[in-house]
Amino acid sequence: xxxxxxxxxxxxxxxxxxxxxxxxxFFIYAVLDGYDLGVGILLPMDNKSATASERDTMxxxxxxxxxxxxxWLVLAVGLMLIAFPxxxxxxxxxxxxxxxxxxVGLILRGxxxxxRAKSPSVHKTRWDWVFKLGSLLATYSxxxxxxxxxxxFEYNLWGLAFALFSGxxxxxxxCFIGAAWLIMKTEADLQRRAANWARTMLWxxxxxxxxxxxxxxWVNPEVFSKWFELPQFFILLLxxxxxxxxxxxxxxxxxxxxxxxxxxxxLPFCAAVVIFLLSFVGLGYSFFPDIVPxxxxxxxxxxxxxxxxxxxxxxxxxxPIILLYTAFSYRVFWGKATELKYH
Amino acid sequence: MEVLxxxxxxxxxxxxxxxxxxxxxxxxxxxCWALLFFKLRANITGDDTWxxxxxxxxxxxxxxxxxxxxxxxxxSFQFGTNWPGFMEKVGNVAGPLLGYEVLTxxxxxxxxxxxxxFGGDKVSNRVHTLATFMVAIGTTLSAFWILAxxxxxxxxxxxxxxxxxxxxxxxxxxxxxxxxPYRFVHMMLASSLTCAFLIAGVSAxxxxxxxxxxxxxxxxxxxxxxxxxxxxxxALVGDFHGLNTLQHQPAKIxxxxxxxxxxxxAPLLLFALPDSKQKTxxxxxxxxxxxxxxxxxxxxxxxxxxxxxxxAHPPVAPVFFxxxxxxxxGVLMILVGIxxxxxxxxxxxxxxxxxRVLLAMTFAGWLATLAGWYVTEIGRQPFIVSGILRTRDAVxxxxxxxxxxxxxxxxxxxxxxxxxxxxxxxxxxRKAAQLExxxxxRPTQGSPTKTREVQA
Numbered sequence: 001x002x003x004x005x006x007x008x009x010x011x012x013x014x015x016x017x018x019x020x021x022x023x024x025x026f027f028i029y030a031v032l033d034g035y036d037l038g039v040g041i042l043l044p045m046d047n048k049s050a051t052a053s054e055r056d057t058m059x060x061x062x063x064x065x066x067x068x069x070x071x072w073l074v075l076a077v078g079l080m081l082i083a084f085p086x087x088x089x090x091x092x093x094x095x096x097x098x099x100x101x102x103x104v105g106l107i108l109r110g111x112x113x114x115x116r117a118k119s120p121s122v123h124k125t126r127w128d129w130v131f132k133l134g135s136l137l138a139t140y141s142x143x144x145x146x147x148x149x150x151x152x153f154e155y156n157l158w159g160l161a162f163a164l165f166s167g168x169x170x171x172x173x174x175c176f177i178g179a180a181w182l183i184m185k186t187e188a189d190l191q192r193r194a195a196n197w198a199r200t201m202l203w204x205x206x207x208x209x210x211x212x213x214x215x216x217x218w219v220n221p222e223v224f225s226k227w228f229e230l231p232q233f234f235i236l237l238l239x240x241x242x243x244x245x246x247x248x249x250x251x252x253x254x255x256x257x258x259x260x261x262x263x264x265x266x267l268p269f270c271a272a273v274v275i276f277l278l279s280f281v282g283l284g285y286s287f288f289p290d291i292v293p294x295x296x297x298x299x300x301x302x303x304x305x306x307x308x309x310x311x312x313x314x315x316x317x318x319x320p321i322i323l324l325y326t327a328f329s330y331r332v333f334w335g336k337a338t339e340l341k342y343h
Numbered sequence: 344m345e346v347l348x349x350x351x352x353x354x355x356x357x358x359x360x361x362x363x364x365x366x367x368x369x370x371x372x373x374x375c376w377a378l379l380f381f382k383l384r385a386n387i388t389g390d391d392t393w394x395x396x397x398x399x400x401x402x403x404x405x406x407x408x409x410x411x412x413x414x415x416x417x418x419s420f421q422f423g424t425n426w427p428g429f430m431e432k433v434g435n436v437a438g439p440l441l442g443y444e445v446l447t448x449x450x451x452x453x454x455x456x457x458x459x460x461f462g463g464d465k466v467s468n469r470v471h472t473l474a475t476f477m478v479a480i481g482t483t484l485s486a487f488w489i490l491a492x493x494x495x496x497x498x499x500x501x502x503x504x505x506x507x508x509x510x511x512x513x514x515x516x517x518x519x520x521x522x523x524p525y526r527f528v529h530m531m532l533a534s535s536l537t538c539a540f541l542i543a544g545v546s547a548x549x550x551x552x553x554x555x556x557x558x559x560x561x562x563x564x565x566x567x568x569x570x571x572x573x574x575x576x577x578a579l580v581g582d583f584h585g586l587n588t589l590q591h592q593p594a595k596i597x598x599x600x601x602x603x604x605x606x607x608x609a610p611l612l613l614f615a616l617p618d619s620k621q622k623t624x625x626x627x628x629x630x631x632x633x634x635x636x637x638x639x640x641x642x643x644x645x646x647x648x649x650x651x652x653x654x655a656h657p658p659v660a661p662v663f664f665x666x667x668x669x670x671x672x673g674v675l676m677i678l679v680g681i682x683x684x685x686x687x688x689x690x691x692x693x694x695x696x697x698x699r700v701l702l703a704m705t706f707a708g709w710l711a712t713l714a715g716w717y718v719t720e721i722g723r724q725p726f727i728v729s730g731i732l733r734t735r736d737a738v739x740x741x742x743x744x745x746x747x748x749x750x751x752x753x754x755x756x757x758x759x760x761x762x763x764x765x766x767x768x769x770x771x772x773r774k775a776a777q778l779e780x781x782x783x784x785r786p787t788q789g790s791p792t793k794t795r796e797v798q799a
Contacts, residue, residue, distance in 0.1 A: 068456075071412075085427075097748070103417050111760055
């Protein structure tokens with residue numbers, strides 16, 4: 001099923017362009033909602049008054065952004081729906097129940113955000129639980145879905161075990177980027193706690209990535225040959241080497257925390273972005289040009305060019321504008337998180 | 344049960360999801376323009392009450408918007424999980440419209456929402472006003488695109504069909520399809536009315552709780568005056584929309600009016616019990632020749648009956664009753680608007696019983712909007728895209744057990760959220776009634792005449 005068909009011009013390039021755009025949207029989503037959901041999972045729930053105010057600060061740090069961050073998922077899933085309708089049906093049809101869990105998680109997390117701020121203080125802790133568990137459910141389902149996707153929706157023992165494990169990895173990854181976000185956006189005790197979380201989660205994430213990198217080529221011979229054939233093997237070696245380098249720098253920074261302190265507080269977050277990016281590149285390279293591994297490639301799944309051209313033009317004009325005002329929004333809320341006040 | 348197969352369950356689930364979802368955008372589309380109005384009033388008059396009104400309602404906006412966003416994400420997954428045939432057949436038209444909604448509307452509103460909600464002390468007042476405006480533009484654009492797609496599903500135009508698959512020919516004709524202008528204006532007015540009754544209802548509640556600050560008085564008046572103008576306008580637009588439907592979807596009109604057999608001088612039925620087995624109505628109460636007069640502007644005008652459409656007509660009872668609920672609510676709204684504004688004009692404030700009526704009608708807009716959507720959506724059946732794709736040909740082959748599970752899950756989650764939303768809304772109103780009284784009392788003391796003036 002793989003291998004590009006004999007297509008030329010637009011019919012060849014449009015699906016390639018759109019799969020790139022879709023991957024970009026998924027990547028931006030994973031980074032942005034990744035830190036939101038990670039912060040949600042990390043909410044400390046022990047019964048101390050200090051942690052209650054820490055929860056407020058943590059949630060305040062993602063307050064102005066979560067809504068727009070979640071929109072990247074709508075765009076990514078939307079692009080799949082629009083540009084690759086049969087892949088959208090195939091993927092989501094096979095992931096009916098995990099998708100339900102994801103949506104329930106996102107719903108609970110999203111509404112807890114507003115309800116916690118508006119309900120009487122007795123109920124606030126309960127909404128914080130909803131926030132935390134909703135974040136965890138949404139994150140874990142995403143990891144499970146990616147796992148099922150990689151094994152080609154094989155609902156057998158090995159497939160399920162892999163997907164369940166993949167859920168753990170993605171949760172760890174989101175917790176890592178969430179903790180990294182907190183190192184940037186908070187101060188004092190909470191910042192130190194975040195550094196501890198980040199260090200633990202970094203190692204869990206790496207362990208997960210390592211296992212996935214072993215399993216994936218092991219079960220998919222095509223993936224194996226893509227990675228281990230000469231001469232591209234030497235170029236691809238850059239992926240794990242970069243990962244190793246980034247990890248060592250981050251680990252050094254976190255171990256010595258708060259040694260070099262504020263000046264480098266953005267470092268773990270950038271490291272997380274690089275790790276996410278390398279994972280995406282690795283996954284994308286493994287399966288391209290298949291959009292559903294082993295079942296459907298991008299040209300078979302693509303919508304007609306009469307639909308793709310107008311969206312392509314729209315996206316080319318609008319996405320830069322979106323990035324521009326997203327940057328504006330981040331600039332407005334630059335620096336350490338402060339208490340959220342409606343104005 | 345045999346009737347509750349995957350098709351029926353998926354339809355119920357979609358109806359549940361979209362009914363729950365539409366409640367919140369219906370409020371936020373208009374509420375954001377109301378917020379912009381409050382903001383501009385504050386900027387122009389310098390009256391700080393408008394700023395307080397803005398801060399109170401922006402919290403409700405935030406809560407409503409969040410519920411709209413999370414319930415909306417569900418929608419974008421539903422196509423793949425339950426209705427794969429829809430995108431496979433008409434995706435070339437539906438896709439770009441949905442895509443433009445995400446690209447031009449969703450990001451705009453979601454990003455500027457952060458600045459609008461939490462950026463008040465971080466940006467200048469001018470930028471903050473601009474952020475409010477951007478969110479309002481975003482919500483309206485979102486309505487524009489999704490209604491363009493929905494209208495196209497009712498009155499498809501500007502496309503060609505090859506091998507059962509739809510291809511776009513003219514995007515202008517697709518977007519501005521025959522029913523779009525009517526549906527768009529009808530929905531924008533529905534949103535405005537829903538918002539006006541929400542504002543009036545919550546303000547009435549605060550007044551009933553003894554809130555003597557100027558804020559709720561300003562907003563009560565704002566809501567009532569909006570109803571006074573919008574409710575009759577909606578009746579007029581609804582009438583035009585009906586005529587447009589008669590032209591393009593006569594089967595829907597036949598179901599709305601309960602006309603089983605083509606007739607001249609058809610009565611306007613106020614009540615009846617449609618009987619789909621015997622193809623007739625029981626217990627008819629109607630105005631003779633009324634339907635013909637309204638629809639054809641001729642007492643003896645001919646209206647096509649359901650007999651003309653063989654098996655391709657919608658189920659009658661739900662369309663028939665939903666239509667009466669919608670129109671009934673509309674008439675009630677017009678009366679409440681006139682009576683309320685009259686009392687305000689003569690007496691300066693409402694009677695307590697009038698406040699209670701407004702409180703009871705806080706969510707009147709929801710009822711009317713949902714009823715209206717049921718009329719138009721059930722009225723399109725058995726098609727998902729009129730004349731092009733039947734609903735049953737678009738559905739998934741998931742086992743019904745899965746759909747049962749998802750349906751029940753959504754039903755429980757939504758029931759809890761709806762309760763929490765309404766509960767929180769009134770909780771916020773009570774809090775505002777009690778807490779702000781000290782800070783609010785000051786500016787009104789200085790200028791009693793001015794306060795009287797705005798109350799009247």
